[in-house]
Each structure stands twice: as structure tokens, then as C-alpha cells.
Amino acid sequence: MKRRLPMAIMFLFAIWGGISVFVGKTPVKEFDNLLRNKLLMIVGAFAIILGLGSLIFHHTQKIKRRARFWQYSYITLFALLITSFIGLFGGVRGEGGLPTIFGGTVLGAHEGLVYAFTDIKEKASFTANPAQFADPTKAVMELPREIPIEFNRFQASLLRQEIELRNTALRLSQQVVPPMISPVSNQEVPYKTDFKISLQALYEGILVPCASTMFAMLAFYMCSAAYRAFRMRNLHAGILLVSSFIVMLGQIPLATAYIPGLHELRQWILDVPNLASKRGIMIGVGLGASATSFKIILGIERAWLGGGDE
């Protein structure tokens, strides 16, 4: 039962998945979307709880065992706790009850204005200068002009950008920025939002730069990998070296301008031998993926269920 029930469920859903590909009726598609998106989302939500449990267990165990570099586990748990707290009580963009914006403005004043515009959906205007989108520091030096805006959700986000750009301009230039008057309350909109710790700010300020740093390291890893790959140890490595040299040289406009036929040769390498081998792999992958799927559907492949009793 422990294995037969999951297999029966898998078989039914797999057959349904196949049917939905070949049947075009809307109810079939809608039910398929329901399964693929909503049901999977619910399963995913439960799995995240399990994942979080695993993360906490893993690091508490490390601390308990005093495993190597156990001190870092405190940082992970602390970051998890703080981020969860801010996310739960401060909202994604600081719209929650927890104060997440410090400095010149009270919580959510800007966001409130944006949402007010969004809800009212009336024609409004505010002082803005398109040039500031190009260079915020110059924007404050130029005369602003009235831009009529009929607010929708997209434009509300533009307004948010406007406010943030003005803040940036103020911070960078330390000059007087023309006041922005809210068309709703007819009062001046405060500019300063100096320090944010909303979930979005943490994501944009910490996670994205860290991920970019990791991604940037790829360039150096590529160099070392290329050095190893292009060493002429045998005939195959030699062919690889020559073809890669031609392809890389063909990428340079100066080289293609002075070496006749280089661009065509580079394109031929990419379009003929390269594409042929790629397609060969792709056909094999397609057949292999199909075979794996059939093996699982027919119950021949059971490794994904682990061992255990029937």
C-alpha cells in the first residue's frame, strides 16, 4: 500500500497530463491549469514548511554537535528569524504594521499616496520632469513641468519611481527640490525615505547584490575552465582550440572587418557542426526523457519511491 497508492495517484495524473495535451476543450484546459498551477502551489506551500523545518533542524544540529564552522549556523538562523519577522509584520513593501522605513517619512506615506491614486483612478497631475529619469542629479536643476497622468496600476508604480528618484536627487545633490503636491490631498508629499528594511528592500539590497557577485565570479571560472579546455593535449582538443579561436575572433567587429570570410566561417561553425551535434543531443534527450516518463508511469522504474515494502 505504501508504494501502490503513490503509484496509482501518479498513474492517474500522468494519464491526465497526456490527455490534456491532445484535447483542446476549454474545461479540460482549465482543469489541467488548476492541477498544474493551483494544486502544485498548495503542495509547494506545504513543502516549504517541510523545507524550513529541515533548514532549522540542520543548523540547530550543527550548533548542538559543534560541527565545523557551527558559528555560521547562528547567522543563518538569525537571518531567517529577522527576515520572517519583517516579512510577516512589515509587509513586502513596508505596508504592514511594523515600521520598516526610517528617516524623514513615516511608514508607508509614499505607498499610501500611490495606492490612493490607484484606487481613485482619476485624472491627476503632478510635477515631474522626464529628464530626471535619465539623470536624477540634473533633474532638480531644471524647471519641472506639469504632466497630466491618468493613474492606473502601472503608472502608480511610475509614481513610486518618481518619488524614489526625487529622494535620490535630493540625497545626491543636496539641493532644494521643487515640492510635489498631491492632487488628492492638495498637500506637499514628503520626499525623504532614508533607510528601509522592508522585505523588498532586503531583497534588493542584500540578496540581489550577493547573487550578482556570485554570477560575476562566473567570468573568472570561465577563464580557468577555458584554459584547461583549450590545452592541446590531443587531436580533439586541438580542433576545439582552433574552432573556438575562430568563433571568438569572429565575435570581434574589427577582426571581421579585416579578415575576409571570418564572419561566414564563424557562422558556419555555429550553424552546421555545432547545431548538428546539439540537435543530436536534443533528440537523445527527448527520447530519454520519454523513456524515463514511461518507465515511471508503467511502474517499471520505482527508484523514486525508494525501497520499502509493497
Added chain:
Amino acid sequence: MWYWFLAFVLLVSPGLYAQESPDSPAPPGESIDSEETIATGETISSEFQSSDMESDMGAIPAALPAEEIPTLFPPQNVVAIDVPDDDGQAVSVTWTPPTEGRPTRYILEIAGSDGFFEELTRTTLTEYTVSQLENNELYRFRVVAVYENGQSVSDETPPVAPRDHWMKLDEIPVILAILIYISLLLYFIQAARRGVELFIRRISGLTAVEDAIGRATEMGKPVLYIPGTSSIEDVATLASLNILGEVARRTVHYDVKIICPNKDPIVYTIAREIVKETYASEGRPDAFDPDSVFFLVPDQFAFAAGVDGIMVREKPATIFLMGMFWAESLIMAETGASTGAIQIAGTDAVAQLPFFITACDYTLIGEELYAASAYLGREPMLLGTLKAQDFGKLVFLFIMIVFTLLSLLFGLDAAGWVRVR
């Protein structure tokens, strides 16, 4: 005499009020946009509509010499039909070029229930399949021919509604291919059941698995297994989880610690169950460390950083990178190589294969990833599916060669017979 002259000019000039073609009468009051509306319903050059020309030449078009106004012909035979045998939301629009003149491009316009035409796309072709429409809603279409000196609009099509259909008939080639492939699979599985000896070529990356785990045993260091960075919907992830079962079985046998960090919480849940059940089925449930399979982080590069940290701290003797990978593949593989571990990678991501081939000791290329579980398990029925994979490739190769010859020798659109929309 002047009114005789005017009457003569009006009669001989086709550009002012005569229709270009009896096939394409423009309805009275038809317009391309508000500025180009003319009382006669005739198309007219846009250069005569511009404000500059108006200021220079006075009233338009009466003040122009009639013989200078060029005649612009609209597209002909505009037909809109519901795309047959599909899942709806699509209408195919075709038209033929104007009887005279060479438009630089066409603008396809659509009108929904509100009756107002709006631009849909610009194209130089004479057909377009409009998608993402509402099923059972009526739509009308018309095509504007754009010339260098103006535009000319066609007739509207009759209203057409996209509809969904029970069976997507254009998928029949796919169904046939699947049936052929299933037949091959079943045949070889039956052959394996009958005890027919099936030759399976040696895959060096998989032969090395035993040695790699043996190396970890000798060194007293753990085995690190990364089941890809994709979700459970990816078949490569499923294949990787199948291999995880076989690798875990060997780690139990050799009494080696396995470390399996996961990026996806659902994959983590399944991977944990696989390793746990493998320990149980091998009679060593007590040896299973619940901390050996864990959820690391769902972010791509954070995961890569976390795995790099594990590699550097734990110094595993053997690293398996199996499944679907993206840009993080080289970051992990290079870090693993720098720790001196023996690395076996396998992926069906063609873009990541060069990185793995460069940085890892063994690489399972494409289909070998899917063959790994059967190869390691050595179950006859699973080996039968490997044979079917190879024969499937043979069939596809044969079809490609035949179709290529038909196309080259006889000019037939052989690919079109099996093309799926």
C-alpha cells in the same frame, strides 16, 4: 467654361471617386484614422493629409490637380478563419497583395465587440495567426497596405469567432511517434523478461560510480550529491532522483556518509524519502542520518554559494552533479574541482554540458543521464528500455534521412507532413 473643365477632370480622374477594383469597394466613410477620413470612401495618399501640405496647398484634396493624386490599391481577398483542430483562442488571417502597387508592409487591424478597429501587428507577409483571443467572441479584421506615399485599407472580414475543439488533429504525428516508441519499449521489455541477452554499451561515467564511491570509502570522506537545481516537474530531476537511489544504495553498502543539499522543497522531500527508504531496504535504517538530506535555499546563486561552502568545508571525496543546471553549473563544478574531489556530472542542459565536460572527471551527456538508473540497477526490464531508446534514435535517424532525400530529390515539403502548429 471653367465648370466644363472641372467636370472633365472629375470624369477622367480615377483617384478622386472611382473605385480601384470592383473586388475591393471601400465602404463609405471608411478611414484608416481620423485624419484620413474622406467622404468618398476612397483611399488617398497620406502626404496630402499632412498639415504642412495643407498649409502649403490649401484645401485638400479639391485644390490638388487630380492627375497628381496617386491611386493606392488595398490588399485583396482578406479571409479570417478559426484555426481548425486547436484549443481555440486563435484565428488565421490571410490576404493577397494589391492588384497593383507594391506596399512596403501591411498593418493587420482587429475589431472586437466594441466595433473599433485597432492595430494588431505590422508584417511584410500575407498571413498571420492571431492568438490569445477570447473563445466564442466575434472578431472582424482588415488589412491596411502601407505604401511609401500613403495607405490603403481593405474590406472588413465577416465576423469570426475562435472555438476550441475536442481533438487537436495537428498533434496526430506526435501521437503516432509516441505509439511507435511505446511499442518499441514494450517489445524490448518483453524481450528482457524472456531472458534475451541485451548488449548495453559501456558508459564510462556510470562505470566510474562504483570506483568513485569506493574512493570515498578509502578516504573516509563523504559523498556529495546535488540533484540539480530544477523543480520536480523537470524529467531530468526525476532521472537524478532515480540515480540518487542507486548511489545511496552503494553508500549504505560501503558505509559512506552521503550529503544531499536541495534547492527545491518538493525535491528535498522526495530525495529525503528515497535515501531514507534505501537505508531501510538495505537493512540499515539506524544508519540513516536525517541531517544528510536537507533543504538549503531556493535562490539560484545562494544555492551555488551554499554548495560551494559545503564543498570547501566538508571536502567530499566524490561529487555527483546530476540533473538540470543553469548558470550555477560551472561555479559548483570548478569549486568541486579545486577541492580535489572526483566529480561525475550529468545533465540534459546542452548549454551547461561544455562546462561540466571541462570541469568534471566524467560527464553523462544528455540521454546518458536518463540511462543511468537502469545502467546502475542492472534490472533486465530497465535495460530493455535502454535498448528501446537506442532503437528510437535509429527510427528517428531513418525518418530524417528519408525526409531529407524526399525534400532534396523531389522538392517535397516532407517536414510539413509531421509539422505541429
